Amino acid sequence: DMKVLNVKGELLTIEEARKKPLEVAAANWFATGWLASKLDEDCVVVDVGSTTTSIIPVLNGNVTAKGKNDLEKLMLGELVYTGVLRTNVAAIVSQVPIKGKLVNVSSEFFAQSGDVHLILENIKAKDYTVDTPDGRGVSLNEAAARLSKVVCADLELLTLKEIKTIAKYVYEAQIQQIVEGLKKVIKHFPTLKFKPAYTAGLGGKILAWRALKKAGFKILKDLSKFIGASEAKAAPAFGLAFMGVEFLEGEPKKWRRC
């Protein structure tokens, strides 16, 4: 029988899901939180995907995220619209530093976060699995050309060093976006700040880890260490598979790979 996951972490039948469309939309983050809840009864998970970041509070073994839809999650900081590949640089920053001065950026979709992290060697070309804004390749030079275009420049007007300075600035801005989300989530669950924090997703190491440190979390854990790197990068699907097992067998499972 096919089951549909809703935002309360319940597996619904197709008919039940049809009656509650808002509840079942975008509930992937729940599976990731569920996964972490099996490792620590109280924790927070920061799952950084290609486009968005989910911040998932877990208390007493339950996913306690309060947002019932993406609007509420945005308001509560549980959803942060920044990711490691596909985020428009013009939506992350309004200015970037050029020769020591902050310059306003173009509003066009000239470069995305994947370009930033490729330039900074946070990701490899093979990790850059999404379309590029200009349809060109994912070499360092092509990514640098895209990022320079954010200030209407090119590789003749800016040096690679100057473009790396832009990339670092955008990187820090992304971390700050996640820090702001964490602050909002902690406001509702103040004890979480002293609990373990898990990073997950392709941007777990790159963005979540540094954001958690900056936000003052002390016990940082990499979800991939517990379930294997490839599963951690697709934590929602992996969590969902295990939730299915729990649902079918009717009892909670405790498990670790290592």
Added chain:
Amino acid sequence: DMKVLNVKGELLTIEEARKKPLEVAAANWFATGWLASKLDEDCVVVDVGSTTTSIIPVLNGNVTAKGKNDLEKLMLGELVYTGVLRTNVAAIVSQVPIKGKLVNVSSEFFAQSGDVHLILENIKAKDYTVDTPDGRGVSLNEAAARLSKVVCADLELLTLKEIKTIAKYVYEAQIQQIVEGLKKVIKHFPTLKFKPAYTAGLGGKILAWRALKKAGFKILKDLSKFIGASEAKAAPAFGLAFMGVEFLEGEPKKWRRC
């Protein structure tokens, strides 16, 4: 003989233009400044197009813009990447007010400035001459649905009144973007602040006028009053035609329609 306009306001032959590609790229703004220079020896022009805004200083009858390319113009405030139709809302604001609280926006291209100005009745449907982000129509409801999506909402989650509050906020942010550009330009040409200021382009009345007032300019003029509304909305092409006449006849022309 075909002539090409460069950023110094010279009409070059094709062969000359080929040798100086940077100079002839994106020199449309010059023609608008030239047009205003025929009306006032000292003035500033704020030309708000669908995607970008040009701020053009004119002194002693000459266009004195300093930026030699778009990067330099961005740095100097002479180019502001905000326009009345095609600007991604996520590149204008990072937050919008919802029920009295500022909420972070999605980084996707869900809505553009044309939606904002249609909702606020600053433009009519017939002025919305560019593609919409979702490929749907330009009715009030369709524009409102797009703008609500900027916070992952829809017309069921937000009322039209709440969406209008978002639109007003984005509108003010666009005005502020142009004010910041004006401040930078005035830094290099302080006397301009006391000279006449011309508005031009489809967003002349909507954005340039209010930005100039906010920046402290006292003598505001609408370029369309002098050359006719339809020409003012395409000031660069119109200016270029007259520049051609001046170039061919070898003498400066003073003219007014009214």
